[in-house]
Each structure stands twice: as C-alpha cells, then as structure tokens.
Amino acid sequence: MRKFLIAGNWKMHTTAIEAEALLKALPEQLQDAPNVDVAVFPPSVYLDLTKRILGGSKIFWGGQNIASEPKGAFTGEISSIMLLDFDSTMVILGHSERRHVFGESDELIRKKIDLALDGGLIPIICVGETLEQREAGNTETVVLGQLQAALTGLNTDFVNKVVLAYEPVWAIGTGKTATPEQAQDVHRSIRNWIEKHFDKHMADSMRIVYGGSVKPANAKGLLSKPDIDGALVGGASLKINDFSEIIKAAKAS
Numbered sequence: 167m168r169k170f171l172i173a174g175n176w177k178m179h180t181t182a183i184e185a186e187a188l189l190k191a192l193p194e195q196l197q198d199a200p201n202v203d204v205a206v207f208p209p210s211v212y213l214d215l216t217k218r219i220l221g222g223s224k225i226f227w228g229g230q231n232i233a234s235e236p237k238g239a240f241t242g243e244i245s246s247i248m249l250l251d252f253d254s255t256m257v258i259l260g261h262s263e264r265r266h267v268f269g270e271s272d273e274l275i276r277k278k279i280d281l282a283l284d285g286g287l288i289p290i291i292c293v294g295e296t297l298e299q300r301e302a303g304n305t306e307t308v309v310l311g312q313l314q315a316a317l318t319g320l321n322t323d324f325v326n327k328v329v330l331a332y333e334p335v336w337a338i339g340t341g342k343t344a345t346p347e348q349a350q351d352v353h354r355s356i357r358n359w360i361e362k363h364f365d366k367h368m369a370d371s372m373r374i375v376y377g378g379s380v381k382p383a384n385a386k387g388l389l390s391k392p393d394i395d396g397a398l399v400g401g402a403s404l405k406i407n408d409f410s411e412i413i414k415a416a417k418a419s
C-alpha cells in the first residue's frame with residue numbers, strides 16, 4: 167500500500183517571517199493522517215529555521231535543488247552535504263523551472279540524482295512535457311525519455327528510494343491543471359515503464375505524485391486516481407489553509 171506524499175515547494179516566495187509562520191502551523195495538519203506523508207521545501211537559507219521548528223515532528227523537509235558536484239569552487243551553489251547538515255531527507259530535482267529557466271539538461275539532473283542518493287537524500291524527480299510537446303502528441307515520449315535519463319543504470323536499491331513527480335510544464339503556476347484523467351494516463355505510463363525496465367514490485371511500490379496548480383478544489387479528483395500518490399504543490403503550499411485542505415483530501419482518499 168503506497169502512502170500519499172503531499173509536498174510543498176515554496177520556491178523563492180517566502181520571507182523568514184512568513185516561513186516561520188508557515189512552519190509553526192504545519193505540525194497541526196498531520197493529526198490522524200496515517201496514510202499521508204507531508205514534506206516542505208523552503209528556500210535553503212531557512213533550513214536551519216525549519217530544522218528548529220519541525221525537528222521531532224512527523225514532517226519531512228529538504229532542498230529545492232543541489233549542485234551537481236559534492237564540494238568545491240561553485241559560487242552560489244548548495245551541496246547535498248549541506249542539506250544533510252540540516253537534517254533534510256529529500257531534495258527536488260529536475261523541476262521544470264530548473265530545466266527551462268536554468269537550462270538544466272537530463273545529464274546534469276542525473277548527476278544530481280546520483281549525488282543525492284549517494285548522500286542518503288530521497289530525490290523527488292520531476293518530469294513533464296511543455297504545451298507544445300503535448301499538442302504535438304509527444305507527451306509520453308518526452309516524459310519517458312526524461313525518466314530513462316534519470317533512472318537507467320541506477321542500482322535497484324536506489325531506484326526503490328526515489329519519488330517521481332509528473333508535472334506538466336503548462337500546468338505549473340498557470341492555474342491550468344491536468345484533468346484527473348490526463349494525469350492518471352501519464353502516471354499509468356510511468357508505472358508501466360518502471361515495470362518494464364525494473365520489475366512489478368518496484369512499479370507497484372513507486373510513489374508517483376502529480377504537480378501543476380493543485381488546489382483544494384481539484385485535489386480530491388486527482389488524488390482519487392489509482393496511480394496518483396500525492397501532490398507536489400507550489401502556490402497553494404504557501405497558504406496554510408489551502409495546503410491543509412489538500413492534506414485533508416489525501417487523508418480522505
């Protein structure tokens with residue numbers, strides 16, 4: 167039985183004061199939720215604050231990105247080891263903003279995945295097509311190609327640890343959500359791909375979360391689909407009431 171994961175990606179939105187208020191309100195949301203894991207991804211400069219507030223709670227936290235090298239002269243970068251220093255357990259990798267705004271390639275993302283796993287971090291690996299790619303009928307080719315680059319050749323102990331996030335680029339921060347059926351179709355293809363390239367047990371246990379304008383109003387429909395195991399939430403994770411409603415939708419699914 168897969169446990170839902172509801173993960174909040176705060177991007178570069180919060181001030182320290184806002185981050186503190188959000189963090190303090192979070193543990194309350196997890197009462198009686200044995201079927202849900204919750205994770206938050208604040209800007210890295212607030213990881214110390216996060217550790218101090220969430221330490222000892224059931225909530226997970228991590229970074230929104232890491233460097234592709236473990237250490238060295240890389241001004242402005244943050245290493246996997248630094249995330250671990252603040253008890254992070256997860257890291258978001260391959261987010262569409264990293265791919266499309268910062269030009270990260272499949273190869274670079276794979277280096278980061280290897281580093282994260284080597285250090286003991288769980289990567290949430292994001293894959294997803296642009297609107298142009300969807301309209302050209304290439305959704306599956308793009309998503310499975312990104313998956314192949316991310317996972318091929320990884321040892322199975324590592325593959326068992328990853329979480330996958332299907333995030334259609336056209337739905338991120340736009341208010342346009344994939345319909346539950348559109349999302350389910352892609353999640354099913356991803357699970358089939360895992361079964362074909364690894365095995366059925368791994369496919370059945372792999373958590374595949376959906377991201378792209380998840381809000382309280384659409385969470386229930388998405389989370390009711392058999393292959394959707396949670397949500398990677400951007401905008402709505404910054405409003406404690408909305409994030410809490412999404413967690414509630416998972417609890418009830």
Ligand code: PEP
Nearest residue numbers: 338339377378379400401
């Ligand atoms: C995201 O940041 O991964 C995301 C899905 O953002 P939003 O929920 O705002 O679309």
